[in-house]
Amino acid sequence: MNILNLRSFLMGFTCFGLAACSLDGVKFAAPLQAGVRYEVRKAVGAKDQFEPGELRSIYFVLKPEEPPMIAGTRGSGRGVLSIRTTAYCHSESDHLRYGRLSAVGRPLRYGMVRSAAADWSRFPLGTRFRIKGQPGVLYEVDDYGSALVGSNTIDIYCPTRGLMNRWGVRNVDIEVVSWGSFSDSLSLMTDRAHYPHVRQMVRDIQSRLGYRTPSLSMTTPATATNAPSMLLALGTSPSL
DSSP: OOGGGGHHHHTTEEEESSSOEETTTTEESSOOOTTOEEEEEEOOOTTOOOOGGGOOEEEEEOOOOOOOSOSSEEOSSTTEEEEEEEEEOTTSGGGTTTTTBOTTSSBOOOSSEEEEEOOTTTSOTTOEEEETTOTTOEEEEEEOOGGGTTSOOEEEEOSSHHHHHHHOSEEEEEEEEEOOOHHHHHHHHGGGTTSHHHHHHHHHHHHHTTOOOOOSOSOOOSSGGGOOOOOOOOOOOOOO
């Protein structure tokens, strides 16, 4: 479970099992560990009057991140994917407002390491790959685009319109060197979820990883320490 999914019900609760935590913006001083069982309990003052039924305790376990379940079709060779690629340039009309900056706020790159845009629910932020025939070039997904959401297409950044047009549309074989982080993807997109394409990526990531928000309509325990546990089912995805 990603802590972003707890935002709707964490307010007013105290976290136990953490080195430190703050409910302001749901930020934790100590990073949560995958596979560890955590407890969220209602905070009650020492002199507050309350009914035992008002206490409720919620447990959760973070699911470890896994590579995307789909990301193109298998290419020729072990660990190789055959995907559709396009190209884009910072001088295009739909990119002028962002200039030469990627979605993470850093300059778009074109050198030994080059920027690429993709649907982050399929190729999460930070995914690194090589294209067959370009052994000296490493691509890193640090951008996204509304036209890419829902597809396995990767958009390659080019610094000039000439290079962009020369690339055109190509089906290429890529080797994923390392997968990026879904948590980082969600963290960066949280404040941008008012955009439909960003909201769709957030939902797809949550659905792909099996995230869900536990219901608070469960039977309330008599005390906060003996509440029934609510553990997420851990799933698996095929390796590439």
